[in-house]
Amino acid sequence: AQTVTQSQPEMSVQEAETVTLSCTYDTSESDYYLFWYKQPPSRQMILVIRQEAYKQQNATENRFSVNFQKAAKSFSLKISDSQLGDAAMYFCAYVGGSQGNLIFGKGTKLSVKP
């Protein structure tokens, strides 16, 4: 069965600094997608970034980028120039094989200090 592991329950970063959130996953599939979702307190989950496993190039979205290491099954999220609005729960998620639903990690709570 596919699993997603986020080993950092909480992280903290100073405003304007850079932080990296870790994610590892386990799958026997060769074709899959990986996602980072952001869930602010009491607000809905929104997509941060999406990575297609067959693409070697790391996805980027403005201040957000990933380090996708397919062989190591690692998918970390880097947030540059952190802003107060980045404070939220961040979930790493996987979809692949015959399933269509997302498999989520337990999340990392990110705090941003002014």
Next chain:
Amino acid sequence: EAGVVQSPRYKIIEKKQPVAFWCNPISGHNTLYWYRQNLGQGPELLIRYENEEAVDDSQLPKDRFSAERLKGVDSTLKIQPAELGDSAVYLCASSLTNWGETQYFGPGTRLLVL
């Protein structure tokens, strides 16, 4: 473009009472998902629809949970009777198609069973 709409946003009921949640997906999205998110955890799939067909309901507790998606658009998730352990946030998501497409989430319904 309107996002995924869910109602109600909050619901407090006593155990053994019935409860229903409603979801309206993004227009044109064929795939609809219901997830349950327990406190401090990532969401877990309850049921996935392709148009009006439930294609994955393996995680739905069928003794008390039921769902429908009439005409392949709106969906309703019902719990009868509710138990204390059903307290959670129920999330609805939709995507254009199934595999690998970005899933867009609604704001969720926060259920508290007393």
